[in-house]
Amino acid sequence: MSGQAPVGPTIRAEIERVDASVVEAARALPSATLHEAGGRIGVMPSAIKPVAPAFRICGPAVTVDSPGGDNLWIHRALYVAAPGDVLVVHVQGEHDFGYWGEIMSAAARVRGLGGLVIDGCVRDGAVLADFGFPVFARGLCIRGTGKDYGARGFINHSLRFGDLSVHPGDLVVGDTDGVVCLPREQAAAIVAASQQREVKEASILQRLEAGERTLEVYNF
DSSP: OOOOOOOOTTBOOOOOOOOHHHHHHHTTSOHHHHHHHTTSOOBOOTTOEESSTTOOEEEEEEEEEOOTTBOHHHHHHHTTSOTTOEEEEEOTTOOSSBOOOHHHHHHHHHHTOOEEEESSEESOHHHHHHHOOOEEESEEOOOOOBOOTTSOOEESSOEEETTEEEOTTOEEEEETTEEEEEOGGGHHHHHHHHHHHHHHHHHHHHHHHTTOOHHHHTTO
């Protein structure tokens, strides 16, 4: 069943996304490598971790600025985002609510979305782990959220997580180490540099296996 996408003065339906070929290349790269190769940029708060260790995300960001303790704008974002997009959600520092659970994961999977990164908590943790839709969050919390139709939220506007700015269409990659968000305009160059870094690190591992020491390998 289809319907009209949510609209409103704070919703931007059309965004420019990181190129699909860059996303595909980034899928094979660790978040830490992308962070290092990009000049040590893009780190999301370290408290945000995958709900299940095997979860991995990679895709363009659809940003959501949600009122604290309320998940209505996240529901709306489900139907603004396109297949492959990753929802990146800011909750105004109100972390201890269960903003997301089984129902929303089911909706997101039907939509073909690429994952969720939320600077807050979720619930239904065991179910989410089995469900397979990749969710990255601060933790689990059973505290329920509201749905205030008069509260103002934003979809596809820039977000701030500490000193990190995340923009709509940026490249988002997450794995067991955490989440990195890379500027769309720089993503292709960072992915290329990351691929070179992976080749170099493979060579270093071979040298270590052959008996060399890190002190000599790195000229410490």
